[in-house]
Amino acid sequence: MKIAFKLAFRNLIGAGLRTWLNVIVLSFSFVVIIWMKGILVGWDHQAKNDMEQWEIGKGQFWHKQYDPYDAFTITDSHASIPSEFKPEIERGKMVPMLFAQGTIYPQGRMQPAMIKGIPASQTLLKIPTHQLDSETDAIPAIIGEVMARSSHLEKGSRVVLRWRDSKGTFDAAEIEIVDVFSTTVPTIDVAQVWINLETMQEKLLLPEQATLFSFANAEENRSTVGDFSLKTKKDLTAEIDAMIKTKNAGQSVFYVILLLLAMLAIFDTQILSIFRRQKEIGTYVALGYTRQQVVALFTVEGAMHAVLAAALAAVYGIPFFIWQAKVGFTVPMDTSEFGMSVAPVMYPIYSMGLILTTTLIVLLTTSVVSYWPARRIAKMNPTEALRGKIQ
Amino acid sequence: MENSAIIQINQLIKRFPIGKGEFTALKGINLNFGTGEFAGLIGPSGSGKTTLLNIIGSLDMPTEGEAIVLGKSISKLSAKESAKLRKESLGFIFQSYNLLQVHTVFENVEFPLLLLDYTTPERKKMVMDALEWVGLTDKVKSKPPQLSGGECQRVAIARAMVKKPSLVLADEPTANLDAANSHNILQTMQNLNRELKTTFIFATHDEKVIGYLKRKIFLKDGLVDHEEWITQ
Numbered sequence A: 001m002k003i004a005f006k007l008a009f010r011n012l013i014g015a016g017l018r019t020w021l022n023v024i025v026l027s028f029s030f031v032v033i034i035w036m037k038g039i040l041v042g043w044d045h046q047a048k049n050d051m052e053q054w055e056i057g058k059g060q061f062w063h064k065q066y067d068p069y070d071a072f073t074i075t076d077s078h079a080s081i082p083s084e085f086k087p088e089i090e091r092g093k094m095v096p097m098l099f100a101q102g103t104i105y106p107q108g109r110m111q112p113a114m115i116k117g118i119p120a121s122q123t124l125l126k127i128p129t130h131q132l133d134s135e136t137d138a139i140p141a142i143i144g145e146v147m148a149r150s151s152h153l154e155k156g157s158r159v160v161l162r163w164r165d166s167k168g169t170f171d172a173a174e175i176e177i178v179d180v181f182s183t184t185v186p187t188i189d190v191a192q193v194w195i196n197l198e199t200m201q202e203k204l205l206l207p208e209q210a211t212l213f214s215f216a217n218a219e220e221n222r223s224t225v226g227d228f229s230l231k232t233k234k235d236l237t238a239e240i241d242a243m244i245k246t247k248n249a250g251q252s253v254f255y256v257i258l259l260l261l262a263m264l265a266i267f268d269t270q271i272l273s274i275f276r277r278q279k280e281i282g283t284y285v286a287l288g289y290t291r292q293q294v295v296a297l298f299t300v301e302g303a304m305h306a307v308l309a310a311a312l313a314a315v316y317g318i319p320f321f322i323w324q325a326k327v328g329f330t331v332p333m334d335t336s337e338f339g340m341s342v343a344p345v346m347y348p349i350y351s352m353g354l355i356l357t358t359t360l361i362v363l364l365t366t367s368v369v370s371y372w373p374a375r376r377i378a379k380m381n382p383t384e385a386l387r388g389k390i391q
Numbered sequence B: 001m002e003n004s005a006i007i008q009i010n011q012l013i014k015r016f017p018i019g020k021g022e023f024t025a026l027k028g029i030n031l032n033f034g035t036g037e038f039a040g041l042i043g044p045s046g047s048g049k050t051t052l053l054n055i056i057g058s059l060d061m062p063t064e065g066e067a068i069v070l071g072k073s074i075s076k077l078s079a080k081e082s083a084k085l086r087k088e089s090l091g092f093i094f095q096s097y098n099l100l101q102v103h104t105v106f107e108n109v110e111f112p113l114l115l116l117d118y119t120t121p122e123r124k125k126m127v128m129d130a131l132e133w134v135g136l137t138d139k140v141k142s143k144p145p146q147l148s149g150g151e152c153q154r155v156a157i158a159r160a161m162v163k164k165p166s167l168v169l170a171d172e173p174t175a176n177l178d179a180a181n182s183h184n185i186l187q188t189m190q191n192l193n194r195e196l197k198t199t200f201i202f203a204t205h206d207e208k209v210i211g212y213l214k215r216k217i218f219l220k221d222g223l224v225d226h227e228e229w230i231t232q
């Protein structure tokens, strides 16, 4: 078998430009596939990380009525903070939040908004809630950049906020935007207004009540507590998984096209070399090879393209991967569609598994594509091959 | 006639399908070859020399009749068995050398040994011996494109001889060589025939080759026309 590899290697190198074109195309597929997959893994990782740090911590408890996709549930989604939660909240390991539907009137226009009460003192989530302690005669509020843009509000803007308290009575007050924050988590930005939890409880006439809780520690055996049911990080990030899955499916089409191009080139090369090298094939048979052994020889030779491509891919791919992992890649997308103020910068993550599977898949497809035309050799008549007479 | 027959050919007929019909290339050959012969199939182009040589070399099958080579009936061999016969006992020399262009002289000669169970040092010794026989020990690392036609054919002879086969089949080995090189390789083969008792069968219509033969078998239209024996 060693000789097969040596022979294959020599023949490939001997074939010159053609081999290198094939190898370059294939190595390009290698690098692009690993890179794109790496970006997706990095994106997944980062999106979940951002979500954890900005919104959900290690998990949440939701009031059992609460459904973020149904605005009508919000009015009834609140209950007293369970006494079991109090120690954790006091230690700063749990953040209670109270939600209500409201309306703001920027420059006289009416714009619905979700009002969220959060303790100004919390440090569990990255939302800059300490700003809610700002001295102002209006209600201090903070919003995200997307919200700021869509409502034409900025730091220092004042706007009327209207809401309905728990008795069904409409009330209104002026809020002042004391800070605008930048985040890649759309669910805490788009159409959201954050104010102090105590103010919120007071205005809604819901003292000591909350809609949900984000907590810092996942390890305890948690389960439903009173009216609040547990949402693990896994439950809460399911949407990210779904998004990554969709992206992956979209990319797969691209991988297939890339590989198909490379495979077509190798297939063509194999056909040509089998046709051109009939005399050589006949010689192998005369020297005592069975035709199956010659088929194996040519298959190994074709499959060597993948080995060379992997080597070449390593030469320019590894520096590229390292550089990308360092500087990141700004995803070219319409950020407003995703409700993000800035395009997220993705830091690709390449796992050993990713590199090995990609290599294996490329090696396997190349072998199959090389074997396919080589099968013809098994049917060749060696005397005709020696005369180079096969059409 | 030599003592032990290594090839027996009885009523051998070979037909090739052409279009809807058939062409009969060998029309009933009867021949025996003994160990150590230096014989040639002589005849004009198209007389059936290559066809007969290919059947003896188990690269092709008889249509009718029998060819028994080293005790094996060619028509009864499976693909695997005929490959085994070739790798163990037969050597081929071709008109156009058929060397592996990307390999060195050493590797070309070593190639048949890789199919057999020899250790690396054994192989190295055998290859160097074979290159010594053909006088190419100084070209071990060269590749065929760097060699002259005569040198290429000498590499091919070394490749055919390296495993010391019982039988070497040479199809028009001098057709691409000038007179000096032709004589050179023929003398080389003559010496090997004498020293190693290897049987050589040529297919040729080259007068230079014919001059070296100890047995001349004249083929005409797929039949043995007549034979001549040279006794010294």
Ligand SMILES: Nc1ncnc2c1ncn2[C@@H]1O[C@H](COP(=O)(O)OP(=O)(O)O)[C@@H](O)[C@H]1O
Pocket: A384, B016, B017, B018, B023, B024, B025, B043, B044, B045, B046, B047, B048, B049, B050, B051, B052, B203
């Ligand atoms: N595979 C084949 N199919 C059809 N005809 C063939 C084939 N091989 C040889 N022949 C014919 O058989 C005859 C003998 O061929 P060959 O043995 O090559 O002659 P030689 O080697 O003496 O020149 C020629 O007429 C040739 O055309």
Ligand SMILES: [Mg+2]
Pocket: B049, B050, B051, B171, B203
């Ligand atoms: Mg011929």
